[in-house]
Amino acid sequence: MTAVRQEGGIVLIDAGMAFPDEEMPGIDLVLPDWSYLRDHRDELRAVVLTHGHEDHVGSLPYLLREFDIPVYGTRLTLGLVRPKLAEHGIKRADLREVKAGDTVDVAGFGLEFINVNHSIPDAVAVALRTAAGIVVFSGDYKVDLTPIEGAPMDLSRYAALGEEGVLAYFGDSTNAERPGYVPSERIVGETFNEVFETAEGRIIVASFASHIHRISQVVEAAKQHDRLVGVTGRSMIRNVQIARELGYLDLPQEMYVDQRDVNQIPDSDIVILTTGSQGEPMAALSRIAAGTHRTIEAGPGDVVIISATPVPGNERGVSRTINSLMKRGAEVLYTPLRAVHVSGHAAREEQKLVLSLLKPRYLVPVHGEFRHLRHHAETGVGMGIPRENIFVLENGDRMEFRDGNARKIEPVPAGMFLVDAGTVADTSESIMRERQQLSEEGMFIVVARINAQTGDLLGPPDVISRGFVDPQAQNGLVDESIGVVTQTLQRTASSHVTDWSELKKAIRKDLSSFLSEKTRKRPIILPLIVEV
Numbered sequence: 001m002t003a004v005r006q007e008g009g010i011v012l013i014d015a016g017m018a019f020p021d022e023e024m025p026g027i028d029l030v031l032p033d034w035s036y037l038r039d040h041r042d043e044l045r046a047v048v049l050t051h052g053h054e055d056h057v058g059s060l061p062y063l064l065r066e067f068d069i070p071v072y073g074t075r076l077t078l079g080l081v082r083p084k085l086a087e088h089g090i091k092r093a094d095l096r097e098v099k100a101g102d103t104v105d106v107a108g109f110g111l112e113f114i115n116v117n118h119s120i121p122d123a124v125a126v127a128l129r130t131a132a133g134i135v136v137f138s139g140d141y142k143v144d145l146t147p148i149e150g151a152p153m154d155l156s157r158y159a160a161l162g163e164e165g166v167l168a169y170f171g172d173s174t175n176a177e178r179p180g181y182v183p184s185e186r187i188v189g190e191t192f193n194e195v196f197e198t199a200e201g202r203i204i205v206a207s208f209a210s211h212i213h214r215i216s217q218v219v220e221a222a223k224q225h226d227r228l229v230g231v232t233g234r235s236m237i238r239n240v241q242i243a244r245e246l247g248y249l250d251l252p253q254e255m256y257v258d259q260r261d262v263n264q265i266p267d268s269d270i271v272i273l274t275t276g277s278q279g280e281p282m283a284a285l286s287r288i289a290a291g292t293h294r295t296i297e298a299g300p301g302d303v304v305i306i307s308a309t310p311v312p313g314n315e316r317g318v319s320r321t322i323n324s325l326m327k328r329g330a331e332v333l334y335t336p337l338r339a340v341h342v343s344g345h346a347a348r349e350e351q352k353l354v355l356s357l358l359k360p361r362y363l364v365p366v367h368g369e370f371r372h373l374r375h376h377a378e379t380g381v382g383m384g385i386p387r388e389n390i391f392v393l394e395n396g397d398r399m400e401f402r403d404g405n406a407r408k409i410e411p412v413p414a415g416m417f418l419v420d421a422g423t424v425a426d427t428s429e430s431i432m433r434e435r436q437q438l439s440e441e442g443m444f445i446v447v448a449r450i451n452a453q454t455g456d457l458l459g460p461p462d463v464i465s466r467g468f469v470d471p472q473a474q475n476g477l478v479d480e481s482i483g484v485v486t487q488t489l490q491r492t493a494s495s496h497v498t499d500w501s502e503l504k505k506a507i508r509k510d511l512s513s514f515l516s517e518k519t520r521k522r523p524i525i526l527p528l529i530v531e532v
């Protein structure tokens with residue numbers, strides 16, 4: 001999410017989310033920290049969406065719950081957003097449909113939407129005419145000169161803006177490390193045709209549910225090879241339906257097979273579209289691989305195409321899925337072994353092409369890990385942009401443009417909001433630390449019964465451990481722990497400690513150093529004092 005602010009208001013570009021990493025156990029979603037927006041609530045005018053991917057629209061329901069502002073987006077983007085808002089109980093969102101080529105005035109910002117190619121239809125770049133000059137946000141893009149549907153990226157608009165003079169360009173950096181050009185989406189269709197030509201059993205294709213062009217190529221191959229199309233996986237079923245309704249996918253009803261009916265069709269007459277290209281444990285393909293899908297099985301003679309590459313962090317899950325499918329006897333096709341996927345993000349030569357057309361005074365590489373931003377910056381230097389005119393920013397960083405000059409000014413808070421069980425959690429890092437410690441080190445509970453008047457210990461304390469050591473197998477350790485706690489309590493009783501929190505602290509300290517010495521583990525220690 002990027003906020004663009006000038007006198008007259010703030011316009012937001014995208015409202016994305018991230019998925020939690022392994023350091024955030026129990027967290028469902030990660031939202032941007034928008035305390036800055038709360039502080040400037042009165043200036044908020046609109047949020048502009050570049051395309052319908054989760055990392056660009058995922059936090060919108062949470063944003064709109066807090067700020068009642070109009071949302072600008074293209075038809076498919078809004079089509080994907082609408083059911084999400086409904087799911088969150090947001091009934092009356094002000095959704096304003098735009099299309100590539102449109103210009104709209106929002107609070108003194110002249111917004112122009114420019115067609116780009118990406119791994120989802122209806123993606124746009126946004127040019128903002130601000131008081132300081134023209135600022136271009138690329139959105140996620142690639143240059144596909146033979147796209148599956150719609151037009152190639154509108155390079156002529158970029159050229160025209162470049163002639164007019166672009167103050168700053170905020171460009172997608174995802175593939176900045178990758179030399180050359182990303183091939184056209186069409187080559188995937190060619191591979192599909194080759195596979196469909198020879199396959200005799202079932203064909204199962206896993207892809208991102210939002211990759212309508214990819215889905216559309218599967219459907220086209222099915223038409224050519226007389227196969228019906230089965231669909232499984234919640235988001236795949238939903239997105240196929242939305243895309244059909246809005247006219248982005250030509251899948252006639254007579255070709256569509258509900259997942260409950262796939263077994264009524266001979267294997268050689270069907271292709272099944274599924275979720276799970278990222279190895280997500282609950283997704284349909286993972287269940288097919290594990291043999292736990294309600295209706296769909298894969299085995300000898302079947303071909304499974306993983307039409308995606310794993311997002312960093314998902315490699316193990318994808319690999320597990322591939323192994324399981326192979327053990328079942330299915331043939332599994334994936335990149336780079338077969339050209340069953342191409343990226344939706346521009347590689348270096350495309351990034352150069354864009355820079356040469358826009359000729360921005362300032363380059364701000366965005367979208368990607370820090371290393372990708374750095375590489376995009378180097379590409380800019382190679383294209384003749386002065387190093388001091390390139391700003392590699394981190395979340396929360398702020399730039400100011402004044403009289404044609406840019407500088408970095410003091411940052412704003414920009415941590416993360418973590419969504420736990422559907423509600424925005426208390427973000428506190430200490431909770432995440434505790435969960436990690438619990439999962440890695442376990443828990444140790446000490447119950448001590450104490451005479452409320454004298455502070456004397458009444459009998460030996462009880463020790464309960466979870467996820468730490470097996471109490472049966474480690475009886476010695478439990479007994480010794482009881483000894484340690486007894487000593488602590490006798491010591492504190494003799495020095496007349498009556499403050500139970502002091503007592504608990506002492507138990508925690510003594511027990512922690514004993515356990516870490518004995519086991520090299522630091523479980524969470526919970527002392528409970530029972531007054532009798």
Ligand SMILES: [Zn+2]
Binds near residue numbers: 118140
């Ligand atoms: Zn995207």
Ligand SMILES: [Zn+2]
Binds near residue numbers: 056367
């Ligand atoms: Zn993205």
